[in-house]
Amino acid sequence: MPWVFDPHSGGVKIPDTVRKRTAERIERYAAQHYAGKYTRLDIRFRGVLCYIDAYTEPEDPSPDFLKVTGETKEEFLARVRSFAFHLCRLRHFTEDRWSLAFYTYSNERYEPCVFENGTFFGTPEEGFEVGATYLRQD
Structure with missing residues (x-):
């Protein structure tokens, strides 16, 4: 069987210095392009992977909705505020070469996907942009 390169397996363990710079880059990009669309980001690293989650501020629920859920307004808001939107997972190859x-x-x-540039590789900012689909919804 011939060898085939798979951009969604393997990768290179992310050095601490690259983790720090990558998190800063993602935070800066999100603040510039998605300010007000999230309350905080959670950027985690594990081995060769970087996970990006976002938290949002929920709208006040209607009284009818609260009757259905059986929650108070405060309980509902606390529950929804703690829900993380899993935006994407990046796989590290080099500092500016990640799969998504x-x-x-x-x-x-x-699920493996391509970047908006049509290739299997891109930067952390480009990966965030794909994952931010969930933040674009109004």
């Missing part, structure tokens, strides 16, 4: 997996809520897992 988009979180699909229909399958509840990360």
Whole structure:
């Protein structure tokens, strides 16, 4: 069987210095392009992977909705504020060469995908842009 390169396996463990710079780059990009669309980001690293989640401020629920959920307004807001939107997972190859997996809520897992540039590789900022689909919704 011939060898085939798979951009969604393997990768290079992310050095601490690259983790710090990558988190700063993602935070800066998100603040510049998505200010007001999220309350905070959670950027985590594990081995060769970088996970990006976002938290948002929920709208006040209607009284009818609260009757259905059986929650008070405060309980509802606390629950929804603690929900993380899984935006994407990046796989590290070099500091500016990452592959991307988009979180699909229909399958509840990360699915390999291409960047908006049509290739399997891009920067952390480009990966955030794909994942930010969930933040664009109004």
